[in-house]
Amino acid sequence: MTAFKDELRRVGEQIGEFIQNDPFPETVRPPALGDAVRDYPGRGGKRIRPALVLWACELFGGDREQAVPAAAAVEIYHNWTLVHDDIIDRDELRRGKPSTHVTIRDYAASKLKAAPEQAAFFGESLAILAGDVQQGWAVERLASVADRGVDPALALTLVRAMQTKLNRELISGEARDVEFELLDPSAVSIPDVMSMINGKTGAIMEFALHCGAAIAKGAYEPKSPDFVALSRYAVNLAAAFQLQDDMLGVFGDEKVLGKPICSDFQEAKPTMLYLEAIHRLPAERRPELDKFLRLPHYTESDIAAIRALLTDCGAAGAVRDSIAALSDCAKKSLQPLPDNRWRGMLATLVEQLLIRSV
Amino acid sequence: MTAFKDELRRVGEQIGEFIQNDPFPETVRPPALGDAVRDYPGRGGKRIRPALVLWACELFGGDREQAVPAAAAVEIYHNWTLVHDDIIDRDELRRGKPSTHVTIRDYAASKLKAAPEQAAFFGESLAILAGDVQQGWAVERLASVADRGVDPALALTLVRAMQTKLNRELISGEARDVEFELLDPSAVSIPDVMSMINGKTGAIMEFALHCGAAIAKGAYEPKSPDFVALSRYAVNLAAAFQLQDDMLGVFGDEKVLGKPICSDFQEAKPTMLYLEAIHRLPAERRPELDKFLRLPHYTESDIAAIRALLTDCGAAGAVRDSIAALSDCAKKSLQPLPDNRWRGMLATLVEQLLIRSV
Numbered sequence: 001m002t003a004f005k006d007e008l009r010r011v012g013e014q015i016g017e018f019i020q021n022d023p024f025p026e027t028v029r030p031p032a033l034g035d036a037v038r039d040y041p042g043r044g045g046k047r048i049r050p051a052l053v054l055w056a057c058e059l060f061g062g063d064r065e066q067a068v069p070a071a072a073a074v075e076i077y078h079n080w081t082l083v084h085d086d087i088i089d090r091d092e093l094r095r096g097k098p099s100t101h102v103t104i105r106d107y108a109a110s111k112l113k114a115a116p117e118q119a120a121f122f123g124e125s126l127a128i129l130a131g132d133v134q135q136g137w138a139v140e141r142l143a144s145v146a147d148r149g150v151d152p153a154l155a156l157t158l159v160r161a162m163q164t165k166l167n168r169e170l171i172s173g174e175a176r177d178v179e180f181e182l183l184d185p186s187a188v189s190i191p192d193v194m195s196m197i198n199g200k201t202g203a204i205m206e207f208a209l210h211c212g213a214a215i216a217k218g219a220y221e222p223k224s225p226d227f228v229a230l231s232r233y234a235v236n237l238a239a240a241f242q243l244q245d246d247m248l249g250v251f252g253d254e255k256v257l258g259k260p261i262c263s264d265f266q267e268a269k270p271t272m273l274y275l276e277a278i279h280r281l282p283a284e285r286r287p288e289l290d291k292f293l294r295l296p297h298y299t300e301s302d303i304a305a306i307r308a309l310l311t312d313c314g315a316a317g318a319v320r321d322s323i324a325a326l327s328d329c330a331k332k333s334l335q336p337l338p339d340n341r342w343r344g345m346l347a348t349l350v351e352q353l354l355i356r357s358v
Numbered sequence: 359m360t361a362f363k364d365e366l367r368r369v370g371e372q373i374g375e376f377i378q379n380d381p382f383p384e385t386v387r388p389p390a391l392g393d394a395v396r397d398y399p400g401r402g403g404k405r406i407r408p409a410l411v412l413w414a415c416e417l418f419g420g421d422r423e424q425a426v427p428a429a430a431a432v433e434i435y436h437n438w439t440l441v442h443d444d445i446i447d448r449d450e451l452r453r454g455k456p457s458t459h460v461t462i463r464d465y466a467a468s469k470l471k472a473a474p475e476q477a478a479f480f481g482e483s484l485a486i487l488a489g490d491v492q493q494g495w496a497v498e499r500l501a502s503v504a505d506r507g508v509d510p511a512l513a514l515t516l517v518r519a520m521q522t523k524l525n526r527e528l529i530s531g532e533a534r535d536v537e538f539e540l541l542d543p544s545a546v547s548i549p550d551v552m553s554m555i556n557g558k559t560g561a562i563m564e565f566a567l568h569c570g571a572a573i574a575k576g577a578y579e580p581k582s583p584d585f586v587a588l589s590r591y592a593v594n595l596a597a598a599f600q601l602q603d604d605m606l607g608v609f610g611d612e613k614v615l616g617k618p619i620c621s622d623f624q625e626a627k628p629t630m631l632y633l634e635a636i637h638r639l640p641a642e643r644r645p646e647l648d649k650f651l652r653l654p655h656y657t658e659s660d661i662a663a664i665r666a667l668l669t670d671c672g673a674a675g676a677v678r679d680s681i682a683a684l685s686d687c688a689k690k691s692l693q694p695l696p697d698n699r700w701r702g703m704l705a706t707l708v709e710q711l712l713i714r715s716v
Contacts, residue, residue, distance in 0.1 A: 008362065011607075016626060024522070026524075027526055028526055028529070028530055028533075028690070029530040029531075029534055029557075030530075030533060030534060033529075033530065033533045035650050042648075081490075084486050084487070084490065084563040087483075087486065087693060088483040088486065108540060112537075112540045114540050114543070122536065122537075124534065125445075126533060127445040128445065128446065128486055129442070129446075129529050129532060129533050129536075131490070132438075132442065132490075132493065132525070132529050133507060133525060133529050135490065135493050135494075135524060135525075136493075136520075136521040136522070136525030136526065136529075137521075137694050139497055139517065139521040140518055140521040140522050140525075143514055143517055143518045143521070144518075146511075146514060152510055152511035152514045153510035153511070153514075155514055156501055156504060156510045156513055156517070157513045159500045159501055159514070159517055160498055160502070161502070162397050162494075163494040163495075163497040164382070164494070164498050166494075167490070167491060167493075167498075168382075168385055168491060168494065168495030169387055170387055171386070171391075171491050171494075172385075172387040172391065174386075174389060175386075175387065175388060175391045175484060175487050176387055177482065178480065178483050178487075179388050179470075179480075182470045182472050182476065182480060183470070208429065210406075228360050250550050260567065293690075301421075342401075355368075
């Protein structure tokens with residue numbers, strides 16, 4: 001456990017330093033845009049995705065230093081999607097600090113003396129462009145593994161995988177999530193939600209692992225047994241992680257969570273927890289749950305009533321069972337892989353992500 | 359002249375067909391997002407940028423078929439910037455049809471029964487994501503020249519040039535243009551405007567030419583004389599083109615222009631024409647011009663007064679002289695290059711772009 005936390009800290013330091021020293025954002029103009037480009041990737045966070053790149057590389061005996069730019073690339077890629085997501089979801093905070101469009105909005109209001117509406121629009125406009133530059137940065141940084149001895153043909157293959165499979169799956173996942181908000185949540189099917197989760201969370205975990213493995217092996221072979229095992233691990237880990245997120249959103253502690261309890265109900269999100277409930281409740285009892293959708297505010301007694309409903313109908317138990325089964329699958333997926341320290345890190349990650357101590 | 363128009367039509371057909379048959383957007387979900395991804399690149403337009411790729415390839419005796427995916431990539435790259443620009447500039451039309459965020463807004467209102475405000479926000483959200491997918495598509499399509507026999511190391515180099523130089527220069531140009539709108543137009547300097555123009559228009563023309571030349575030569579050598587000549591041509595062509603655009607915006611014919619006369623004055627844009635005027639007018643006469651900034655509507659007599667002011671102070675003549683000088687420079691830049699049919703196409707393009715018959 002200490003070994004795991006030490007190793008995750010080491011990844012954080014290595015990637016944080018690499019991103020801070022990366023000259024890419026320096027020539028971006030105006031300087032406020034350049035600052036915005038470096039902002040999120042430099043903020044830290046758990047650095048799970050770069051850890052997956054580095055650990056998969058080490059798992060197969062690769063040279064970690066060769067994989068560092070790829071690990072940074074995956075982190076930057078994740079962050080450009082967050083910049084655009086925060087505009088789309090109107091989120092004003094990211095990791096406890098103002099989100100990109102808010103930072104630029106405040107800059108326009110204070111430094112450029114823009115009127116409030118003009119400043120808000122300028123903030124969104126430049127945040128769109130910041131994410132666009134970050135996508136370019138991520139591609140360039142991945143391609144730059146060729147400067148550390150990776151065969152240029154393999155570097156090109158990895159860039160193509162990033163810009164076809166990862167790009168389309170991740171953005172399609174985000175787009176479906178946005179579309180769900182326009183639909184009656186009960187009209188969304190469980191497979192739709194699982195596929196959305198896999199796009200939004202699983203695809204980049206899978207890509208990170210494949211990237212590290214490909215650099216170690218000198219070949220990108222997504223259909224080979226080792227790559228397929230890593231894919232299975234990623235899909236199950238991402239799904240378990242997302243279901244756990246749904247549970248914490250209702251049953252968690254607001255202080256630990258960092259956002260209001262039941263915000264998924266407020267946004268009328270078709271979470272697995274909600275869908276399990278409406279499939280279990282008889283039709284005449286559906287309004288008991290649905291009256292809690294889109295409330296302006298959730299009182300203690302609202303929260304207690306939602307928790308009781310979800311527990312009594314069996315939905316909470318069903319989701320807990322799914323999380324346990326998915327976690328188990330994720331760990332079992334690792335069995336065909338080399339039995340070494342790095343496989344141990346991946347197994348511990350499953351447990352740690354679920355208890356959210358990382 | 360007929361040869362030039364026939365050749366440009368051939369480029370249009372070749373690229374249009376390539377983009378229509380490209381499977382990339384097919385797996386994007388929801389299908390409305392996939393349709394949006396293919397929409398602008400499939401609309402046609404002049405196809406000047408792909409022509410620059412193909413003609414530069416032919417200029418140096420390259421295999422045109424190898425360069426076709428690169429030409430499509432440059433066109434798709436240009437189009438993702440248009441999708442995001444149209445959100446930022448709140449443009450509702452693009453090439454005579456609804457812009458991407460408007461198409462998706464209307465889809466959400468009619469098919470998903472979204473309320474007007476919700477539909478508008480959904481339109482912008484999915485248009486952001488459509489541009490994001492298109493950036494990925496452009497990178498993948500450029501990388502795919504390796505499937506047509508281009509050395510993978512060269513393909514990787516071209517991808518890196520696209521995602522470093524082109525990405526940063528183009529987006530920085532757009533960001534400065536957005537920032538200019540927040541500033542007093544007279545506070546913007548002429549070098550600032552020229553640098554913005556080079557970012558927004560010149561960088562992609564230069565990249566297109568370098569791409570075609572690199573595929574023909576089997577090497578990307580931006581500091582070699584041939585590449586430098588192409589850069590000079592691109593910079594001068596782009597600047598001449600943009601200044602001509604400024605002139606037409608005031609002195610042109612509304613029907614041919616497709617937008618209202620004096621819209622740059624309405625948006626208080628620091629065009630070269632405006633900056634030349636305020637540098638020529640004595641300080642006490644500045645209000646005569648500035649009173650025409652940001653009017654809700656421009657009458658015939660407003661337009662006549664603006665035209666007279668710009669002409670009398672010598673600004674219009676100065677900009678016309680600059681256009682002639684820049685065009686001349688663009689054509690002279692071609693002199694060191696092989697004297698063949700394709701160099702002739704590039705020379706004719708300068709004349710045609712300026713008289714806007716293409």
